[in-house]
Amino acid sequence: MRVPLSWLREYVALPQDLPIADLDAAFVQCGLEVDTVEDLRDNVTGPLVVGTVASFEVLTDFKKPIRYCQVDVGEPEPRGIICGASNFAEGDRVVVALPGAVLPGGFAISARKTYGHVSDGMIASARELGLGEDHSGIMVLPDSAEAPNGADARPVIGLDEVIFELELTPDMSHCFSMRGIAREVAHRLGVGFTDPAGLTTEPAATADGPHPLRVDDPLGCDRFATRAVRGLDPAAASPEWLRRRLIHAGMRPISLAVDVTNYLMLELGQPMHAWDLATLKGTLVVRRAAAGEKLTTLDDVERSLDAEDLVICDDTGPLSLAGIMGGETSEISDSTTDVLMEAAHWDPTTMARTGRRHRLSSEAGKRFERGVDPALCRVAVQRAIDLLVEYGGGTVDASVGDIDNRRPTATIRLAADLPSRIAGVSYDTTRVGAALDACGCTWTAEADTLTVTPPSWRPDMTDQADVVEEVIRLDGYDKVPSVLPAAPPGRGLTPTQRRRRHIGRALASAGYVETLTYPFGDPTVFDALGLPADDPRRQVLTLANPIVDAEPALRTTLIPGLLKALKVNVDRGIRDVGLFETGLVFNPRPGWEDQPLPQLPVDRRPTAAELAVADALRPHQPQHLATVRCGHIESDGWWGPGRLGDWSDAIAAARTIASASGVELEVRQAQHAPWHPGRCAELLHNDTVVGHAGELHPSVCDALEVPRRTCAVEINLDAIGFPEVPPGPSISHYPVALIDVAVVVDATTPAAQVASALSEGAGDLLEDIRLFDVFSGEQLGENRKSLAYKLTFRAPDRTLTADETVEARDRAVALAADRHGAVLRGA
Incomplete structure (x- = not known):
């Protein structure tokens, strides 16, 4: 909202010596953010004066007509000035920039020879002076401009103006007008306020309006006022003061009738529409559109109307998208003499939905969707009629139409000490x-x-909180002390927070970068992931009003979002990428579709029974952790070749997560989409599958456009639980005993299961076990493999003897043989 200072002064008794900075501060204290302050006095520096065209000579030896003008600027002799415009005559008053003046954009004026003559200055257009976009001709001053030749032209053309650009919040809809802004500033500065709505006497409604009218939807339009003027001069121009105010407010003057409606919208906040009475066919009707009806709006776009859209029609069909934009057949033309002025009040919700549905934003729509003053309708049409008659002639129709279905304003009760x-x-x-x-x-x-x-x-004031907010705002935000609340003693991080931090640090040390993806996705991604039709991850909840229409589903897995982020990095040239994310997934409760959704009250706290019903339908939201990785794990260089990541790195990431969580995971081969069936492992904790790790299937990589051999891990952290507090480790200073054990097992036997059996059989003396070699060959037999482990033994209170170490090894091998048919290699 652009606020010219001179216009504001009409309604607010501002001191003449009030500094601009103080007025700026007053806006801010009102809750109105000042975006910019534009001082037009700085637009043009140097001599800018009023002049009169005494005579001119048309130069015809050039591609376009050029005039060499003699301009009286209050000096003993007129100045010769070259001008390419032709929209003026001898005797017209003009604005002249003399040598030494600097126009907007740093355009300096000097005397120079052009078109065979010396041009001693420039006759300026509105655009050259920064007053608008009109560059079709120079500015011709009206006869009412009484400034003598040579006088400073700035006050005459409005270049002595200061304009405040305000950023308005939706809850301050009354400030989308000079009336509302003036009221706020007057209160803040403690000066007088003149309500522009009180300067016009509201006419009494008559039994019949100036044109037949019917409102079929009183909820969508609770007030519709009309007044008409006949015999208007279609050639009448808007007065200079009105045109100047529109330009300063950021609008383009068009015609008298249209300019009047725009001016009153800015002044009172009441959008209006001017109808050509000669083009209306039959009764004007306000109704909801019929599905499939068409309307071509003033922006030359044909729109298919929705059954929720409010329209204004006559016997020919829809003429206007009510409150948003008129139709092309509703325009005031150059031959219009009989004008019907309309001021209505439209339902804000309907206006907002219509504007978004048609992706159509207008100054009127912005105001109606935020709420305007329904009490102004008759005042606005009377003010419009008065301006039309004053500047365009014509006769006012005695009829005043007003269909008024307003409901009484609801009162708000609150405790006196609530603020x-x-x-x-x-x-x-x-x-x-x-x-x-x-x-x-x-x-x-x-x-x-x-x-x-x-x-x-103030349609935004509907409950106690709104009243409290207004009391605090109008009394002054600066009077509310800034007091930091006392922080209560805490117990530190929760176990969940500690685990998340430990995992994050461990993965960061392993080369992963944490990211945060949107919890919404496209359900068609499950096809790209190759999930079976009965996979529970396909059961998703969808949003009724998603942020992105193509992504309405709450996620049931973190993998798609991470792969999307990985693809963005790869597309930008980062080939070696490791990402991880910790977040919630959303699993619907079984049978939730068959249950009615509870409607919880907002005017009181829901009861325990109501909360229990809602909680029973709330989706299960476990916390998952996922990683994805592609490219090199070890870079190549002068030290040797690098190493590309593979399934073993996904297993390593899973073990890193488990170690940081203080638990151990059992790893065994599995088949689970979207992983490669031969390179997928399921992760178990206490015999429960808590996640999967491995390489993604090549078809999945191709479908999602990520590099092949991309690895991924996903673990349900909530299923892991928290370990008990472990006892402090006992540190032994006695030497270790190392024994290597190689056992031959079936090729399908997981190495982790063999290691588990060896650990259990070795007993308490075993300190560590590590697989260091896997071998298969003809000498072992078909479908057989050799697993070599390094066993580390140590006693806390003595040095182990060779017999004790060998006995522990034999127990370990015996248990592995009993469980997995392991045979000591070489035995």
Whole structure:
């Protein structure tokens, strides 16, 4: 919202010596963010004066007509100035930039020879002066401009203006007008306020309006006022002051009728529409559109209407998308003489939905969807008619149409001390009442309760919190002390938080980078992942109003989001990528589709029974951790070749996660999409599958456009649980005993299971076991392999003898033989 200072002064008794910085601060204290302050006085420096074209000579020896003008600028002799425009005549008053002036953009004016003559200055257009986009001709001053030749032209053309650009929040819809902004500033500075709506006498409604009208949807349109003027001069131009204000406010002047509606929208906040009475066929009807109806709006776009859209029609069909934009047949033309002015109040929710549905934003729509003052309709049409008659002639139709279906404004009851309790500031009743008066509310106090009725221009005030907010804002945010709350003593991080941090540090040390992906996705990605039709991960919850239409599903796995992030990195040239993420997945409760969704109240705390019903339908949300990795694990260089990642690195990442969690995982071969069936492992904790790790299937990599041999891990952290506090380790200073054991087992026997049997058989003396070699060959037999382990033995209280070490080894091999048919190699 652009606020010219001179316009603001009409309604606010601002001191003449008020510094711009103080007014800027007042805006901020009102809750209005000042984006920029544009001082037009700085746009043009140097001599800019009023002049009169005494005579001109048309030079015809060039590609376009050029005029050599003699311009009287209040000096003894006129100045000769070359001008390429032709929209002026002898005797016209113009704006002249003399040598030494600097126009916007750093364009310096000097006397120079051009077209065979010396041009001693420049006759300026509006765009050259930064006053608009009109560059079709130079500025011709109106006859009302009484400044003498040679006088400073800045006050005459509005270059002495200061314009504030405000960023308005949706909850301050009343400030989408000069009326609302002026009221706020006047209260903040403690000066007088003149309500522009009070400068016009509201006419009384008559039995019949100036044109037949019917409102079929009183909920969508609760007020519709009309007034007409006949015999308007279609050639009448808008007055210069009105055109200037529109330009300063960022709008382009068009015609008198249209300019008047735009001006009043800015002044009062009431959008209006001007109809050509000669083009209307039959009764105007406000109704919902019929599905499939078409309307070509003023932006030349044909739109298919929805059954929720509000439209204004006559006998020919829809003429206007109500409250948003008129149709091409509803425009005021150059021959319009009879004008019907309309001011209506439209349902904000309908306006917002219509604008978003059609991706159509307009100044009127912005105001209606935030809420305008329904009490202004008749005032606005009367003000519009007065301006049309004053500047365009014509006769006012005596009829005043007003269909009024407004509902009474609801009152709000709240405890008198609620503002004090919320803000931590002691507000007595007098102080609260002063703020409510400034807001325009009517209120009464009874015992410890306030009953507040918001003004018609504050549709955003609907509950106690809104009243409290207004009291705090109008009394002054700066009066609310900044007090840091006392931090209660805590117990440190929770076990979940500690585990997450430990895992994050461990994975970061292993070369992974943590990322955060969106918890929403496209359910068609499950086809790319190759999930079976009955896979529980396909059972997803979808959002009714998703952020992205193509991604409405709450995730049931972290893998798709991480692969999407990995692809972005690879596409940008980062070939060696390792990512991990910890986050929730959302698994629907069985049978939730058949249960009615509970509607929890918002005006009170739900009961325990209501919360229990809602909780029974709340999806299960376990915390998962996933990693993805592609490219080199070890880079190549002068030291030798590098190493590409493979399934073993995914297993290593899973073991890193388990170690940081303080648990051990059992690893065994499995088949589970989207992993490669021959390079996939399932991860078990206490005989329960908690995740999977390995290389992704090549078809999955191709479908998702990530490099082949990409590895991934996904673990359900909630299924792991938390280990008991381990006892402190006992450190022995006695020497270790090392024995290598090689056993031959079936080729399908997992090495981890053999290691588990060896560890259990060796007993307490075993300190560590490590697989260091896997061998298969003809000498071992078909489908046989050799697993070589290094066993480390140590006693806490003595040096082990050779017999004790060999006995422990034999027990280990015996248990492995009993469980897995292991045979000591070479035996």
